[in-house]
Amino acid sequence: MSEPIAYLLTFVGYGTWLHGDERTSTDDEHNIYGTPKAEPNVVREHKHRKDLPGDPVTFDAAMRGAIDEAIREVCTHRGWILHALNVRTNHVHAVVSAPGVAPEKVMSDFKAYATRVLRKRSLVGHEQKVWAYHGSMPRIWKPEGLARAIRYVNEAQGPELPML
16 A cells, blocks of 8 residues: 555644653654653753743634634545544644645645634634644554544543534
8 A cells, every 4th residue: 555544633732732741742852653752851841831932822612613613624625534533622633534645734734724714713813823833643554543543533532522
């Protein structure tokens, strides 16, 4: 198989998951698949938090609804298949099939459409950063992997959150 059947995309709100955070992270020295991530480091996290040029962005019910709607819209517009979507208070998970399209492009479009809708509805400021740089984009190669990713997004994120 030369092309993945789907991607599991995860991207976070600006400033909500920093290097040094207890959840660990991937950085320039810790970015090879299957190797350990950067360890928690309170000093490093504090430095990154202090250096943020803007406030961290978390998503309330109205913002989650707008993000959900925007991602569904871009999938319809581009002809991509959205298998699962879960917009949380500080991150988004999406399982999407986009044949012939790199995961970076899919994620970039999701962020751009969502940001445009958030700004149009005055849910974030015009100059406010909404998203952290990059995100996670594992490729899914087999149907059983697709089923696992869908279950993870739909069932392993905690209680369902309201959206407006």
